[in-house]
Amino acid sequence: MRMSAFFLPTLKETPNEAQIVSHRLMLRAGMIRQTSAGIYAWLPLGLKVLRRIERIVREEQDAAGAQELLMPTIQPAELWKQSGRYDDYGKEMLRIVDRHDREMLYGPTNEEMITDIFRNAVKSYRDLPKSLYHIQWKFRDEIRPRFGVMRGREFLMKDAYSFDLDPAAARRSYQNMFLAYLRTFARLGLKAIPMQADTGPIGGDLSHEFIILAETGESGVFCDRRWLDLDVLRDAPVYGDDLEPFFTQATGIYAATDEKHDPATSPLPADQLVSARGIEVGHIFYFGTKYSKPLGAVVAGANGEPVTVEMGSYGIGVSRLVGAVIEASHDDAGIIWPDSVAPYQVGLVNLKSGDAGTDALCVDLYHKLQAQGTEVLYDDRDERPGAKFADMDLIGVPWQLVVGPRGLKSGVVELKRRGTAEKHELSPESALARLLA
């Protein structure tokens, strides 16, 4: 993408409604614009990052054996009346009446709908287990939306649902997703700690929240000091293995959200316990027959007897993750994208657009990088070098390839790593080789 043509409205100053760093940077970097309280438009740069994260989440769900489908955002109230949640959910649910006075709602989650789809299609224990997921916009009419995409009313969520014949099998499904979540967050460059959690209105009795430690997090959390530099995935099993030992070990190291943590019964001495704040990026639940029973999701068991299926649900806040990654990775100059989610791999900076030499070299590098499948943001604007550096740092592209008249004289370009500010003067050829390695 040529920056001269890119719709990238960056800001020098910070809009005053933005309190936390991720919100400020997303506005300044031209990633999002607010359209009303807790509702955002995703501009091209922001959407690109959202898609990258979505893709990693999807790849890991697929690898874990879940199957993707897509359910609508608008749901009939009827299903929610069957589950009993139509009244329970309260004002957080956006209720809609259509032209025929039918009660509808904008889905805050999809347990009812997926259970309905499942019960109509699956009649035999032979078809179990099944895990289904989708990545769809949700709406929860939060009392107080805040912090940009971290607590929006409309947000993109990956929600998966597992169906099993008995509690033991459901536990395996839960553990499978547990591993998938740890792997997903690790691929996003995040350290997520699984914590014992309350189940809230979703219901159930086995539940973990995945928390990124951050000053600006909304959740109070407590964990064993050992979590701070633990690489929980180092000796992790692979999908399909018996996950029980791994699960027992990982959940054996204490970590709990403040709703769940009781100082009176804390298993840790004070000097071993870390009290911190965190961002909830994922939440998994095992809730048994909470929905399958009222909605009648029943299959024939091995002896022909009816069996109400055991269910779990598993959520990842995809749009929230964009903010969470920024909270975890930025400096005074702007965002520092991990390579896995960066909107562009390389920022190509022409320090003197209009100079025949730098123009020619830049265009050559631009085409060669693109030909190899590298996503390049080429700053060909007629701006001062300082403005270009500042914008590139703000946007956070992992590699900056800088071409200027001075270096050109001695046949070198500069390759800079955004995260470390490490710089190397190289020939254009070796810079290319380095980037394509």
Next chain:
RNA sequence: CGGGGCGUAGCGCAGCCUGGUCAGCGCGCCAGUUUUGGGUACUGGAGGCCCCCGGUUCGAAUCCGGGCGCCCCGACCA
């Protein structure tokens, strides 16, 4: 939903108490000159239902009433 605050140019703000010489500043934007390795400097220019409705007044961005919107602190959630 309780408490607090804000709404004036794309963004950040001043002006409001004490009504009229009050449509302003900085950044950004446009044109030109200049400059060219970390947000350059100068000149000129465009851009505003002063959130909306009503009231008071000779006169309202300013005072009064009512709405709407947004933000912050708390109780809830991916």
